[in-house]
Amino acid sequence: MSTTSTRSDSIYASLRRAILEQALKPGTKLPEDSIGETFGVSRTSARNALVRLETDGLVEMRPNRGAAVAMPEFNEAEDVFALRRCLEREVIERLCRRMSNDSIDALRSHVREEERALRASSPRSIRLAGEFHILLAELTGSAELTGFVSRIVSRASLILARFGRPHSAECGIDEHLRLIDALAAQDAAAALAIMDAHLHAVEDRANSDDTGKDTDVASILGRYLNDPDQLR
Amino acid sequence: MSTTSTRSDSIYASLRRAILEQALKPGTKLPEDSIGETFGVSRTSARNALVRLETDGLVEMRPNRGAAVAMPEFNEAEDVFALRRCLEREVIERLCRRMSNDSIDALRSHVREEERALRASSPRSIRLAGEFHILLAELTGSAELTGFVSRIVSRASLILARFGRPHSAECGIDEHLRLIDALAAQDAAAALAIMDAHLHAVEDRANSDDTGKDTDVASILGRYLNDPDQLR
DNA sequence: GTTTTCCACATTGCATACAATTTTTAATAT
DNA sequence: ATATTAAAAATTGTATGCAATGTGGAAAAC
Numbered sequence: 161m162s163t164t165s166t167r168s169d170s171i172y173a174s175l176r177r178a179i180l181e182q183a184l185k186p187g188t189k190l191p192e193d194s195i196g197e198t199f200g201v202s203r204t205s206a207r208n209a210l211v212r213l214e215t216d217g218l219v220e221m222r223p224n225r226g227a228a229v230a231m232p233e234f235n236e237a238e239d240v241f242a243l244r245r246c247l248e249r250e251v252i253e254r255l256c257r258r259m260s261n262d263s264i265d266a267l268r269s270h271v272r273e274e275e276r277a278l279r280a281s282s283p284r285s286i287r288l289a290g291e292f293h294i295l296l297a298e299l300t301g302s303a304e305l306t307g308f309v310s311r312i313v314s315r316a317s318l319i320l321a322r323f324g325r326p327h328s329a330e331c332g333i334d335e336h337l338r339l340i341d342a343l344a345a346q347d348a349a350a351a352l353a354i355m356d357a358h359l360h361a362v363e364d365r366a367n368s369d370d371t372g373k374d375t376d377v378a379s380i381l382g383r384y385l386n387d388p389d390q391l392r
Numbered sequence: 393m394s395t396t397s398t399r400s401d402s403i404y405a406s407l408r409r410a411i412l413e414q415a416l417k418p419g420t421k422l423p424e425d426s427i428g429e430t431f432g433v434s435r436t437s438a439r440n441a442l443v444r445l446e447t448d449g450l451v452e453m454r455p456n457r458g459a460a461v462a463m464p465e466f467n468e469a470e471d472v473f474a475l476r477r478c479l480e481r482e483v484i485e486r487l488c489r490r491m492s493n494d495s496i497d498a499l500r501s502h503v504r505e506e507e508r509a510l511r512a513s514s515p516r517s518i519r520l521a522g523e524f525h526i527l528l529a530e531l532t533g534s535a536e537l538t539g540f541v542s543r544i545v546s547r548a549s550l551i552l553a554r555f556g557r558p559h560s561a562e563c564g565i566d567e568h569l570r571l572i573d574a575l576a577a578q579d580a581a582a583a584l585a586i587m588d589a590h591l592h593a594v595e596d597r598a599n600s601d602d603t604g605k606d607t608d609v610a611s612i613l614g615r616y617l618n619d620p621d622q623l624r
Numbered sequence: 625g626t627t628t629t630c631c632a633c634a635t636t637g638c639a640t641a642c643a644a645t646t647t648t649t650a651a652t653a654t
Numbered sequence: 655a656t657a658t659t660a661a662a663a664a665t666t667g668t669a670t671g672c673a674a675t676g677t678g679g680a681a682a683a684c
Binding site for chain 4: 399436437440455458
């Protein structure tokens with residue numbers, strides 16, 4: 161395996177984690193200088209990472225005006241979650257056709273990590289909740305589908321970060337467990353129903369206030385210099 | 393309107409067109425120097441464009457080894473087209489819920505351009521055939537869905553460029569027209585059936601090289617039965 | 625004749641410099 | 655005070671240079 165990690169790779173990964181864990185909130189400006197300085201690299205590498213984050217829908221770049229954590233509009237919520245349901249239905253259908261024991265184990269293992277992070281009140285739990293869905297997509301073996309799910313989950317996370325209440329009962333670990341059970345039993349109908357309910361529940365969390373305050377990027381990013389677990 | 397087009401924007405657009413019109417074939421190396429030279433800009437701008445094309449799935453970049461037009465594997469074909477059907481079904485369903493006259497006009501106008509390009513034997517016809525589907529997605533008003541469709545259509549185009557015969561009967565303009573009629577009549581069942589058949593027909597162009605393989609006539613013909621109940 | 629080694633060349637990763645653009649600040653006029 | 659304008663500072667867009675990595679081919683060894 162080519163473990164050649166370029167500098168912009170690690171910046172990309174760190175920024176991504178920081179955004180998905182809501183350390184960097186929607187709207188936060190991301191000047192190339194500050195980012196490069198925090199990570200000890202030049203603007204060139206920072207910019208490269210930002211461009212990639214933009215195509216992920218996590219960052220918005222406006223010409224000559226710089227980058228900022230993306231701020232999805234509230235009216236995108238319905239659209240994004242509808243599309244998410246569409247894609248994740250496809251995931252469930254494919255998984256029910258062939259589900260290995262290893263896959264079940266991987267899913268259960270992931271949920272255990274979610275529980276651990278939640279008990280520790282770690283911001284990791286927010287990200288892990290989303291990555292559970294990405295793991296599901298990965299288990300289909302389809303790189304394309306995984307990419308799409310990854311993007312739509314990111315986008316949904318941003319919407320929650322902006323409009324949801326501060327991760328109250330974040331994620332519904334219980335629903336994740338029930339979904340795994342249904343998949344293990346190859347019960348497609350049940351799995352689809354659980355997923356649908358789960359996603360509606362998540363969507364409903366997008367309700368309340370919009371806290372838009374300017375924050376200091378450098379101080380936050382210090383905690384995300386290296387990434388403890390791999391990105392999906 | 394902000395018509396601020398940066399240099400890497402135009403390089404991005406040009407390269408994208410060239411790839412989708414099969415002027416640049418899968419596997420073609422894309423050295424930053426050559427690209428910069430061709431467009432009269434520096435490597436910096438060329439690289440920026442390449443990074444974006446990579447996230448589009450049109451270009452593959454390997455660290456220290458440079459970029460090349462992406463070469464999807466043959467076994468991706470089934471996966472890509474399955475996903476494409478999934479997404480475009482969503483498009484059709486959304487369009488049938490509300491279809492304006494302007495939309496119909498835009499679609500018909502696009503098809504007229506397709507016909508013009510096809511008569512002129514222009515390579516534009518290849519790209520326009522794909523962009524018809526992107527236009528459909530755009531008309532749903534969902535930026536997310538449009539982005540996904542755009543990407544999956546690009547990927548499918550690459551597969552055809554690599555494994556299909558040299559755009560024989562490229563695109564099925566007739567099917568595009570019939571689809572528009574069904575949409576105009578808000579006949580969801582018919583529209584879905586036509587789209588499904590259309591996409592299978594496109595996919596079959598990639599399979600056609602495997603001469604001896606098990607060509608199951610029944611399974612192919614089955615798709616042309618117009619059975620709306622089987623659609624989901 | 626085939627394989628291996630090594631070196632020149634090509635290409636990328638990254639940093640830095642400078643020009644162009646935007647944002648902020650200060651000064652002036654109303 | 656408020657609004658307007660202009661200069662200063664900050665930030666991005668782009669070009670270029672250098673070090674690091676990868677590639678291809680000639681020479682040497684087998």
